[in-house]
Amino acid sequence: MAKETVLVFIITVLMILPGTVFSQSMIQTTQRIIVIDPGHGGPYSGLATSGGVQEKTIALKLAMKTAQNLETRYNVILTRIKDTNISQQERMFIANKNLAEFFLSIHLHNSKEPSSFFFYFDPPEPDTEEIPASENTWKSQPLFHQPESKQAVNSFLSIFSAHKKTNYFFSKGAPIILLEGATMPAILIEPLSISILPHNPDEMNIILDEYAVLIAKSIDLYFEKK
Numbered sequence: 001m002a003k004e005t006v007l008v009f010i011i012t013v014l015m016i017l018p019g020t021v022f023s024q025s026m027i028q029t030t031q032r033i034i035v036i037d038p039g040h041g042g043p044y045s046g047l048a049t050s051g052g053v054q055e056k057t058i059a060l061k062l063a064m065k066t067a068q069n070l071e072t073r074y075n076v077i078l079t080r081i082k083d084t085n086i087s088q089q090e091r092m093f094i095a096n097k098n099l100a101e102f103f104l105s106i107h108l109h110n111s112k113e114p115s116s117f118f119f120y121f122d123p124p125e126p127d128t129e130e131i132p133a134s135e136n137t138w139k140s141q142p143l144f145h146q147p148e149s150k151q152a153v154n155s156f157l158s159i160f161s162a163h164k165k166t167n168y169f170f171s172k173g174a175p176i177i178l179l180e181g182a183t184m185p186a187i188l189i190e191p192l193s194i195s196i197l198p199h200n201p202d203e204m205n206i207i208l209d210e211y212a213v214l215i216a217k218s219i220d221l222y223f224e225k226k
């Protein structure tokens, strides 16, 4: 809990006093800085199952579990640690201001293929699904660090393809606006379908723990290859 409080404090102060706390945080850590962004929050619940499971809640749980898997090796910052709404610009501000080396946005999908893994970066892979122009026009800026973002995607694909439950990989460009303004490699993943999650909290935790380990391994692999 104390760590979460510190995180909220850092984020809050960064919003109020850009540049003030930043130099201190650089002195405090020599670890790589990673920003993990749980999708949605507050009134924006994202996808939901008929049983009332909401994407915003699962994305936050998965992000926090992933952070726990990474925290001994990285300085991990979450864009939100509560059920609060935060704008796309605020999410990216946190990453840019902290000079994060990697930005990962976590969402869920609701595909007919529950074991599929969706990933988004710029540009979408030419050999995967075509992006209709109508879905892609609202991205106003090109993303920086495209080759590195692609390397990150490849690390995720390599770890998740070794995982027996993940059989389908899809790339899309439509919601790439969520990565807009990133000054570091940035990707958005939807590693599992909300429909496969059991309502029993213990059973759900087992699945999320498993995915959190895979996400952490993917990030490790990405930085090993750099």
Ligand SMILES: [Zn+2]
Binding pocket: 039, 040, 046, 047, 055, 107, 108
């Ligand atoms: Zn979402």
